[in-house]
Amino acid sequence: MNKKKFQWDFWTGITILSVVVFTIFLIYPLFSLFMSGFQDATTGKLSMENFTRFFARKYYYQSLINSMWVTTCVTILSIVIGTALAYFMTAFKVKFKRSVEILVIISMLSPPFIGAYSWILLGGRSGVLTKFFSELFHMEWPAIYGFSGILLVLTLKLYPFIYLYVSGALKKIDSSLIEAAESLGCSGAKKVATVIMPLVMPTLMAGALMVFMNALADFGTPMLIGEGFNVMPVMIYSEFINEVGGQANFAAAMAVLMVILTTVIFLVQKYVISKKSFTMSSLRPMRAKQLTGVKNIAMHAGIYFLVVLSIIPQITVMYTSFLKTNGSMFVKGYSLESYRTIFENLGTAITNTYVYSLIAIFVIVFFGMLVAYITTRRKSWLTDMIDTLTMFPYIIPGSVLGITLLLAFNDDPMLLSGTAAIIIISLVIRRLPYTLRSSSAILYQISPSVEEASISLGASPLKTFFKITAVMMIPGVLSGAILSWITCISELSSSVILYTGETKTMSVAIYTEVIRVSYGTAAALSTILTITTIAALLLFFRVSGNKDISL
């Protein structure tokens, strides 16, 4: 018997390259983070000192409790609102359904901190609504800062995830299942509780995890609107910034805590889902029914109110960007002054945003397709390991990733801190898993015999990948990439740690402008971001040809 020889080909090269890349940019930085977290700041020895300090003082551990508390509330509220919206939109006829959906998607994709900042403009101490209510009714506007503010902003930003996940699952329920329930004498609320909810439960759980992770990791919103209500990402950021120059060990220790926390939650969710996963495909989806009378009016009122609430931040931002300003105050009259200021002073931030995100998305698409190929078509223990590694970025909060990269690449020979490269790398790491997953899903749909046909006709495997497989994958991958690009341009939590004056991006600029109380310029920058988002979304609908969005 002749032993199978080791074949050294292009894909082996890609496999090894992926291992090297993931080792340098993921394993090594995480390792440095853990090392740093367990290192005593003064002596440099390994110790638990940082962790005991964290749990000894209420000021610190309260932020962990706060994070968990507000995140849990946001998740529950998002589930309730998102599921309800999805159910009503699918089960009943809703007027302007398509517009409602697009507005919901826009509110989801626009930068998160824009929500916080607009709600301050509206309901903050000198906000429009606050003044309006106190002057007219002498009424005390409920405090927008702190816990309630974070809850409001994050829920409005994140319930669309649940909406998209659940309505996707509802579309997959075959109406025969519901008819079967009805034929057995089950109807109304009982039908929803015993048939529909259990069927969408696995999807709902996946969406809930997404919301939880996003809410837990969000930095911009609590930073702007949280005030005294400290949460982990903000605590990590401020400790890290305070300690730069000295040792960042304490911030690293907190980051380690967060990674452990997210890993546990991720694993628990995976375990629970694996117990109750099943696949559905429907030949005959549910038909929307027409509601009548008061019920119909109430439903429409509820849905429209929710949509208005979701889209208000974007409208506020656009409106105020055209207002005349005097220092930090808006004054009567309209002007383009804010725009003039940002193009003069912050032009590089705008170009940086587009350049970095385009480079990042190019790398993501190219690398994502290659890695997806080796993990689906060239299965081995090594590619399985790569597949597992690519899950990591799902559970690493942005600010933690920022610190991780800074700690890892702060010294020669791998001095990257302060460069554009490190920001691009962070964007790639954060978004690569999404493109990877969607590319793999697309690859599973392409029959391997199409590739074999090409090879049998004389094309080498490499040529086959670029001439056949890649060409067939590209439409699906591109539409996913557009959505990823949208999240890249509004990325804040890791860039705010990694930026320097030269490498400022638009989202960082908005953040610093808001901190400087320069609301006019912040609004103008936000408007540019929002319009870019909408344009990209329109492009997405064009490219993908279908109307479904998945993240």
Place this chain on the structure above:
Amino acid sequence: MSVAIHIEDVVKCYDKLTIIPDLSANVKNGEFFTLLGPSGCGKTTLLRMIAGFNSIEGGFIKFDQEVINDIPTHKRNIGMVFQSYAIFPHLTVRENVEYGLKLRNVSKEEMKKKVDHILKVVKIEEYQDRLPERLSGGQQQRVALARAIVIHPSVLLMDEPLSNLDAKLRVEMRSAIREVQNQVGITTVYVTHDQEEALAISDRIAVMQSGVIQQIGKPESIYTRPFNVFVSTFIGHSNLFVGKVKLASDGNYVVFNDNYQIKMDNLADVTDDQEVVISVRPEEFSLQNDGVQCKISSRVFLGKYVNYTLEFAKSMLVPGQPSIEFSQDLGHAEKIYEVGDTITLRPNKAKINIFTADQSSSLIKDVKQYE
């Protein structure tokens, strides 16, 4: 140029699981050679070894005198037709057919000539500018065939190409494939689990079971003179009876358990009293005054003939058979029998087959395992 394929002692295993233990076969130049067997018998595995999609763990496969074990697929110059057609969905019919020629740097005029010709041969000229998703299954399979043949491959490999088509199209495409293969004269290896298809289309058939070739032969030899009981029951239906050999002064006899005996002129290497399996096909019985007695347990009317299911004394039969059948040719039938009737059937001694008691080989003279 078309080649002969020599398969010498090849072995295929996945980890510890051996799919093909040791297999040899020769496919002649220009021949239509079919691998036939139940699913999981290793026929597709063998085909993919010839194509180069599966590695070869032992032995050699040669195209003429050249060992191809280590030549990658794309340099073997094969044409392959897949069960799922595997038409490139983003290319038009014409572009699909041109694909292999472009890789071979064929000049523009020559490519046009070749493609025009092959599109005519497989009768899909009128669809050449369409995208494949608008084509029916049969049309897609014609595109796949044209695409594989147009490059003038050394061998043409087909992996159950008709199994996704409906019954009528299958028969139509069957003759189309045979016709095209005849015209071009390419050595063809064809995989199928459909015995009727194999009988209709092949020059020679290799019947496989559990990674081992049971018999190689022309369709008529495989059907009429199967080498062992597996082949006789897998190809068509065979009723199996237990029996004994009796050597008498006037010749050799096989004796059924009810003592009915048939004089056989074509037995080889038998001893007196040797236990054997007597294999009788449903159409090899005839209604006579002498023969084996049985009762009719059910009846199916099929137009050209009537199929009866029969009941025999248990001791007469080889155990574990799904049914014992008799086909009555209605062209010459005098009477159709009712369920419950008792009839006497005489096996046709020129047609029936005798196997060793362990079912592993034929006792009929001049039956070859590899033809």
